Amino acid sequence: MSGPELKEELAVATPAAPPGAATAVAAGPVPRARGRGEVLYFARRNRKLVAGLAVVAGFLVVAAVGPLLTDHGPNDYVGPPSQPPSADFWFGTTTFGQDVFAQFTHGLRSTFLVGVLGGGLAGLIGMLIGFTAGYRGGVVDEVLNMLTNVVLVIPTLAVLLIVAAYLRVRGVVPEAIFIGLTSWPWVARAVRAQTFSLRTRDFVDLARLSGAGGRAIIVREIAPNMSSYLLMSGILLFGGAVLLAATLDFIGLGPTSGISLGLMMNNAVLWSALQLGMWWWFVPPGLGITAIVGSLYIMNVGLDEVFNPKLRKL
Amino acid sequence: MSPVTLKVDNLQVWYRTLRGDVQALDGVSFTVGDGELVGLAGESGCGKSTLGKSLIRLDGRMRHVGGTVELDGKELPIGDSERMNGFRFKEVSIIPQYAMSAMNPTRRIGRMVAELLESRGVRFEGQLEELLRRLELVGLDPEVLERYPIELSGGMKQRMVMVISTLLNPSLLVADEVTSALDVSNQKAVAEALVDFRDRHYVKSTIIITHDLSLVYQIADSIIVMYAGKLAEKAPTDTLVHAPRHPYTRMLIGALPEVGVRYDTKRLEGIPGSPPSLLDPPKGCRFRDRCPLAFDKCAEEPPFREVAPDHAVACWKAF
Amino acid sequence: MLRLDHVSKSYRVGTFGGRELAAVRDVSLEVAPGEVVSLIGESGSGKSTIGRMILRLTSVTSGSITFDGTDIAGLAGSRLRGYYGNVQGVFQDPFSCYNPIFKADRALELLRQPYFPDLDGRRWRAKLERSLEAVRLDPGQVLGKYPHQLSGGQLQRMLVARALLLDIRLLVADEIISMLDASTRIDVLNLLGDLKARGLGIVFITHDLSLGNYISDTAVILHRGEVVETGPTGQVFDQPRHPYTRSLLASVPQLHRKWERNGHPVRQPAGEGD
Numbered sequence: 001m002s003g004p005e006l007k008e009e010l011a012v013a014t015p016a017a018p019p020g021a022a023t024a025v026a027a028g029p030v031p032r033a034r035g036r037g038e039v040l041y042f043a044r045r046n047r048k049l050v051a052g053l054a055v056v057a058g059f060l061v062v063a064a065v066g067p068l069l070t071d072h073g074p075n076d077y078v079g080p081p082s083q084p085p086s087a088d089f090w091f092g093t094t095t096f097g098q099d100v101f102a103q104f105t106h107g108l109r110s111t112f113l114v115g116v117l118g119g120g121l122a123g124l125i126g127m128l129i130g131f132t133a134g135y136r137g138g139v140v141d142e143v144l145n146m147l148t149n150v151v152l153v154i155p156t157l158a159v160l161l162i163v164a165a166y167l168r169v170r171g172v173v174p175e176a177i178f179i180g181l182t183s184w185p186w187v188a189r190a191v192r193a194q195t196f197s198l199r200t201r202d203f204v205d206l207a208r209l210s211g212a213g214g215r216a217i218i219v220r221e222i223a224p225n226m227s228s229y230l231l232m233s234g235i236l237l238f239g240g241a242v243l244l245a246a247t248l249d250f251i252g253l254g255p256t257s258g259i260s261l262g263l264m265m266n267n268a269v270l271w272s273a274l275q276l277g278m279w280w281w282f283v284p285p286g287l288g289i290t291a292i293v294g295s296l297y298i299m300n301v302g303l304d305e306v307f308n309p310k311l312r313k314l
Numbered sequence: 315m316s317p318v319t320l321k322v323d324n325l326q327v328w329y330r331t332l333r334g335d336v337q338a339l340d341g342v343s344f345t346v347g348d349g350e351l352v353g354l355a356g357e358s359g360c361g362k363s364t365l366g367k368s369l370i371r372l373d374g375r376m377r378h379v380g381g382t383v384e385l386d387g388k389e390l391p392i393g394d395s396e397r398m399n400g401f402r403f404k405e406v407s408i409i410p411q412y413a414m415s416a417m418n419p420t421r422r423i424g425r426m427v428a429e430l431l432e433s434r435g436v437r438f439e440g441q442l443e444e445l446l447r448r449l450e451l452v453g454l455d456p457e458v459l460e461r462y463p464i465e466l467s468g469g470m471k472q473r474m475v476m477v478i479s480t481l482l483n484p485s486l487l488v489a490d491e492v493t494s495a496l497d498v499s500n501q502k503a504v505a506e507a508l509v510d511f512r513d514r515h516y517v518k519s520t521i522i523i524t525h526d527l528s529l530v531y532q533i534a535d536s537i538i539v540m541y542a543g544k545l546a547e548k549a550p551t552d553t554l555v556h557a558p559r560h561p562y563t564r565m566l567i568g569a570l571p572e573v574g575v576r577y578d579t580k581r582l583e584g585i586p587g588s589p590p591s592l593l594d595p596p597k598g599c600r601f602r603d604r605c606p607l608a609f610d611k612c613a614e615e616p617p618f619r620e621v622a623p624d625h626a627v628a629c630w631k632a633f
Numbered sequence: 634m635l636r637l638d639h640v641s642k643s644y645r646v647g648t649f650g651g652r653e654l655a656a657v658r659d660v661s662l663e664v665a666p667g668e669v670v671s672l673i674g675e676s677g678s679g680k681s682t683i684g685r686m687i688l689r690l691t692s693v694t695s696g697s698i699t700f701d702g703t704d705i706a707g708l709a710g711s712r713l714r715g716y717y718g719n720v721q722g723v724f725q726d727p728f729s730c731y732n733p734i735f736k737a738d739r740a741l742e743l744l745r746q747p748y749f750p751d752l753d754g755r756r757w758r759a760k761l762e763r764s765l766e767a768v769r770l771d772p773g774q775v776l777g778k779y780p781h782q783l784s785g786g787q788l789q790r791m792l793v794a795r796a797l798l799l800d801i802r803l804l805v806a807d808e809i810i811s812m813l814d815a816s817t818r819i820d821v822l823n824l825l826g827d828l829k830a831r832g833l834g835i836v837f838i839t840h841d842l843s844l845g846n847y848i849s850d851t852a853v854i855l856h857r858g859e860v861v862e863t864g865p866t867g868q869v870f871d872q873p874r875h876p877y878t879r880s881l882l883a884s885v886p887q888l889h890r891k892w893e894r895n896g897h898p899v900r901q902p903a904g905e906g907d
Contacts, residue, residue, distance in 0.1 A: 202730040205690050206740060206792075209722055211714040211747040224734055357814035358785075366788050497675035497840065498884040502892065505900055525814065528886040535899050551900070555888055569819045571847040572887050573870055577826040582847075584823075585816035 049302030055295035059288065063112055066105025066244040074106040074259040075100070085280050092280035095271045100264075104284045107261040110172040111292065112244055114179065114260070118241030121180025123234050125189025131218045133188070134195025144190070156244075160253050172255050175248065179241045187233050189270045194229065228307035232300055239296035244274045246289050261285035319485055319519040320346040320369075325381035326370045336592045338364040339542040341381070341429060343618065344626075346517070346519045350511050353530025353551070356524045356540035357566075359589060360589065363411070364489045364538070368392055368524045370408045372612050386485050403434055407479040407517075409472075416462035420564050424459030427478055427566040448477045448516070452507045469500030476507060482502070487517040505520055526586045528570060536624065539563045542589045543598040545618050549625040559621060559632035562601050598627070607631050635664040635687065635720075635803055640696035642682050642858075647864035656682045658858045666802060669825070669835040671845040674855035674903065675700055675881075677884070680838045683855075684807045687836060688722045689713065700803070714747055727788035729779035737788065738776050741795045764794045766795060768778075768824055777795050786817030794825060804828070807838045807899035822847055846870055854878050 043049055068073070072078045079089055081097040091100035135142040160178065164170070198204065199222065207217050248254050249262025250269075268282035269276070320420040320562040327339040338361045346352050356362045364376070369392065372378060378393035385405055391397040408417060418426055427445065428438035446456050446467055463471060480487055489508060493501040513515050524530055530537055531551060538548040539560065546559040558564045565585045575582065587604040590596050598613040599605070605612070609628045627633075642657040664670050674679040685691040687698060691706055698721065699706050700819065708716050738761070745757055752760065762772040768790040775787055783791070789809055796804055810818045813838050814880055826848045827865040829835055839845045844859040845852060845866070852869040854862040854877070875877045884891075891898040 036682075202724045202726060203723075203732045203740070205688075205724070206730050206795075207743060208690060209688060209717050210743040211717055212743065221732055225732065357816060393722070415749075427823075429806040468656065497879060501886070506892075522877065527815070527889045532886045532892045533886050535900070537765055564837055568887065569815050570844050570888060571819065571822065573843045573846050573882065573885060575843075575847060577753075577823065577848045581775060581823060581826075582819045584818065584820040588817075624672075 014052065021299070039306060043303075046302045046306055048298050049306060052295040052297075052299030052302060055291055056299070059108060059292055060112065062105060062175065063108035067102070070099060070102045070105075072102060074103040076102075082276070083279060086280075091284055092278070094267070095276075095278070100280055100284065101266050103259050104261070104288065106289060107264055107285060108261050109120075110255075110258060110260040111245065113172055114176045114245040115238040115242045117173065117176035117243065118179035119182070119237035120233065121177060122182075122184040122237050122241065123230075124184075124188060126184035126233075126237075127191055127223075127230070129184070130188040130191025131195055131222070134192040135199050135212075135214060135218055135222070137166070137196075137199075144188075148185045148188045148192075151182065154182065154226055156182050157253075162247060164253050170254070170256050172258050172260060175245060175255055176241070177305075179244050180249075181239065183240055183244065187237065190229075190233065191226070196227050198225055200202055210292070229301070232303050232307075235296050235300050235303070239293045239300075242289065242296075243293050261289050318345045319335050319347045319348050319350070319386060320371075321384040323384070325365070326379035327364055327372065328377050329364075330375045330377060331593075334583060334604060335377075337540065337595055338376075338543055338592055339368060340545075340595065342540075342548045344538060344545060344548060346521065346525075348518055349467065349512060349515075351509065351520045351522065351533060352534050353527075353534035353537040354521055354540065355525065355527050355530055356546075357535060357589065358523060359542075359592075360540040361543040361592075362523045362540050364491045365492055366408065366521065366571075367465050367537050369486065369488055370406060371395065371398065371404060371526050378408070392569055398595075403430075403484065404482050405481070405484055406488070407482075407484040409479050409492050409545075411477055411491045417475070418562070419463050421475060422462060425554045427470060427481075430478065431481070436482065436558055437565075438625075443483060445477065448481070451479060451510060451514075453503065469496050469604075471502055472496065472500070472509060473593055475600075476504070476511070480511055483516055486581040488518045489522045492522075493529060494524065494526065501529070505529060509533050527555070527567065528572075539566070542591050542595065542599060545626075545628060547627045547629075548603070548618075549622075553622075559625070559627045560601075560629045561631065601629075626627075634666055634701060635701045637662050637683070637687075637796045638697045638699070640683070640686065640693055640698060642679070642686060642691065642694045649675065653716040655858055657686070660855075660858075660860055661696075662853055662860075663836045663864070664803060664836060666782070666834050667829055667832045668851065669837055669849040670851045671751070671849035672853050672855060673839055673842060673881075675840055677857065678855040679858035680840075680855050681807055682858075684722065684805045684836060684838050687803075687805050688720065689716070690722075700852065717897045718799050719801055720803045721799060721801045721806040722807065723789070723792045723796060723809045726812055727785050727809075728780060728812075731788060733780055736780075737778055737783055740792065741798060744795065744798050760788060760798065764797045764885060765791070766818060767797055768794045770794065771818070785813050789813060789821055793821070793828075797828075801833065802834055804822060805833045805838070806838045808840065810844065811839070811841065818844075822888050841871070842882060843887065854881070867893070882902060890892075 010215040026185050056170055075098060079093045079097045081093060082097050083089055083093040085092045089099050091104055093099060120149050121157055129144050129148060153220045159182070163178065204217055207221050211256060245260065246262035247252070249260050250266050252266055254260060254266065262285070264285040268278070273281040322345070323343050325339055325342045329336040329338050340564060342365060346357055350494070354362050354365065365414045367373065367376070369383060369390070372395065376377055383390040383392055385401070385624060390401060390406070417423070431438050431441060449456055449458065454473055457472065458466065458474065463489050466474065476613065493504050496504060505570045508520060508522065522530055534550060537554045539546045539554070539562065541562050547554065547558060547563045554563065555567060558567060569582055569584050585604055590600055590603065597615070599616050602608045602612040614630045616630045618626055618632060621632055638661055640657060641655065643653045643655045646652050646654045650883045660683060662670060672683060674680045681743065682691060684695050689708070693706060697706065699705065700716065705716060714730045731740055741761060745752070749757060761776070765772045765775065770787060770790050775783060775791060780788060810821050813821060824842065825835055825837070829848065837845065837849055849866045852864065852866040853860055854869065856877050862869055862873065869878065870882070873882055886892065891900065893899070
């Protein structure tokens with residue numbers, strides 16, 4: 001509570017105070033416990049969440065089913081070069097006669113893989129460090145906090161350049177692991193802060209008086225109270241990993257084997273698809289990444305509205 | 315009787331919630347005389363804070379359903395936040411429940427006061443002398459104006475907010491649970507300051523909202539007891555405490571342990587049951603289910619009626 | 634039974650932990666079975682810290698706390714669990730004692746696995762109901778509800794019921810009624826009185842002197858972490874020796890006794906004022 005609240009509370013606000021400006025201040029404690037039913041009710045009615053989810057799910061289906069529709073690999077030379085979309089090659093072919101549709105669907109797979117693996121790993125490390133630091137406090141917290149800050153300021157690209165120089169063959173999985181290992185700090189910080197405030201709550205003390213140990217208290221008492229927050233962090237991490245992977249691929253630090261949406265764009269630029277007017281080569285991957293990441297962020301805003309009663313529209 | 319500052323007539327204020335309207339304030343009528351210090355007591359959820367807020371600012375979920383409020387003979391437009399701005403601070407002021415955390419932590423207190431006054435079209439310089447005099451009265455050093463709110467203790471902040479909110483001599487001051495978060499010694503100082511402000515005519519009349527009957531017994535001229543959105547009893551302080559007529563008031567007073575009363579010698583009893591939900595309040599007397607004296611007539615709603623001069627009760631057994 | 638021997642607690646504060654802040658200084662006291670000891674003081678008096686140290690939620694800086702002769706500082710694992718089987722606490726804010734996303738009876742359910750792993754569902758349920766009835770709650774009314782569906786008084790009594798599931802011998806009650814309404818307050822106090830009659834020792838922590846007086850045998854007045862006065866409750870309240878106790882008593886608002894200022898009552902009785 002800060003800012004203009006005194007004015008609001010003392011009811012001496014400037015004459016131009018918008019009606020309802022005091023709502024958030026005076027709304028009083030909102031009962032934190034909400035039934036699952038209520039969350040679902042608001043989730044289903046939230047257009048942002050539903051639309052975002054639909055787009056991501058659509059791409060997931062394409063990634064799952066798409067590769068089954070073609071009988072050749074994404075990098076096989078299967079057709080005439082530089083063909084625009086046709087009945088045979090839905091998304092056209094590359095300068096080398098590779099099927100862009102096959103590349104796109106396989107690329108989607110690796111995009112989701114990077115998102116799940118990289119985002120998941122980052123979430124796991126972030127929660128582990130955040131919960132431990134926040135719950136233990138003291139020296140443990142100071143050490144872990146220092147580690148978090150160090151990783152936070154490491155320039156990811158510089159490290160990757162060095163790694164790329166040593167690793168001749170790089171795949172999608174190592175890339176995902178690398179992303180996971182570098183993008184956890186903000187999760188750790190946020191989880192730590194939340195844990196700090198939750199661990200002083202009386203119900204945590206009561207769990208201790210019931211003979212529960214540290215791990216049980218974190219898993220059973222603290223984490224469930226942050227579940228909405230953790231879910232939203234997971235979505236952001238997923239989107240962040242996808243975007244980071246695309247960036248790395250695009251500038252040529254991506255996997256040397258396999259295919260990804262970023263790699264497709266990298267190749268398209270490398271072989272002057274833009275200048276040659278081969279729009280079918282770079283538009284699908286570009287659109288795919290934009291749509292997936294954008295939908296994830298919109299989903300996040302929608303989730304925020306679902307979980308945060310103050311943002312709900314009645 | 316002395317002239318009337320505040321006249322509340324059949325006031326109804328409801329809260330909108332997901333599950334329907336909570337009838338937090340349902341037909342409340344009373345008057346506050348010039349120079350009168352009224353204690354408004356009741357348990358949590360009885361509507362006492364809603365009543366206090368209604369006189370100043372309805373928050374977004376509150377709806378003015380009916381009834382009128384007159385201050386110094388003029389009707390307060392309580393349902394219209396814009397028009398209420400002309401009255402707030404100048405005519406009617408509130409010391410909110412969480413006043414202590416309501417001060418902007420990034421402003422020096424003096425600057426904050428200046429901004430507040432100027433937003434009301436009042437020059438700070440013209441008020442400075444009066445401000446310093448009042449600070450001294452509540453035992454604050456003038457030097458606090460140079461400090462930030464976090465540098466003040468809870469009791470100091472509470473007194474500071476009191477001085478600020480009464481600086482323009484409003485007709486009515488509403489003090490909402492101002493002492494409940496304070497230690498006993500600070501509590502006494504703040505309560506005494508409320509009396510001083512009235513005695514020096516800084517405010518004409520004061521309503522003190524509290525859950526603590528023994529506190530208002532020390533300072534109030536009369537006490538109103540609320541139950542479940544309605545007034546149960548209003549009487550001069552000594553009458554209300556020593557000769558209450560409403561069974562709820564009696565039981566409430568009977569449940570207060572005093573220094574000297576001990577469990578083994580005099581076992582006090584609470585009031586069984588709990589207040590009714592105001593989402594769909596029962597017909598008739600709302601205390602009926604918990605009342606040991608309830609009889610058939612209680613299915614009808616008792617009027618809030620005077621049984622003696624200045625002593626009004628809403629109970630069929632008291633008439 | 635419980636004994637505090639020259640117990641102190643200090644915190645390191647400041648940027649590099651350079652300064653020490655003493656929250657509790659050299660406090661000694663004893664609690665016998667069936668005895669209610671009230672720790673009375675204003676905020677910052679260290680009364681809650683003492684309660685937390687007894688419950689092992691805060692460590693002791695110096696001095697010792699012993700229960701039946703065993704120093705509780707060294708307890709861990711199953712021995713700590715055993716200690717909590719004897720000593721339990723109830724806190725000020727009944728709403729924050731329940732994890733808001735779970736049903737309220739989970740607070741009681743938590744005790745089942747560590748303390749009663751052998752009880753089958755039916756016998757556990759019977760035990761739950763017995764302890765709820767002991768605090769005069771209707772099991773049908775409170776079981777299966779979320780915390781926000783219950784009143785503060787019900788939640789607080791449920792926490793006492795939780796402590797009674799175990800065969801405890803000492804209860805630390807930290808401001809347990811200050812957030813309750815007057816009409817339910819006294820019921821919780823009476824409940825503590827009944828438990829005391831059954832031999833339970835109680836550490837009753839409060840800032841409210843009238844509450845401290847109602848059920849306690851021994852009063853301990855604390856000021857800035859130190860004991861300023863201690864003795865049988867009646868004696869401390871009737872003939873306070875320490876000036877701090879006296880000023881505290883004079884500031885408590887009470888019905889039937891008016892505040893005075895410079896020899897005059899603060900409130901002028903009707904008809905005599907101006």
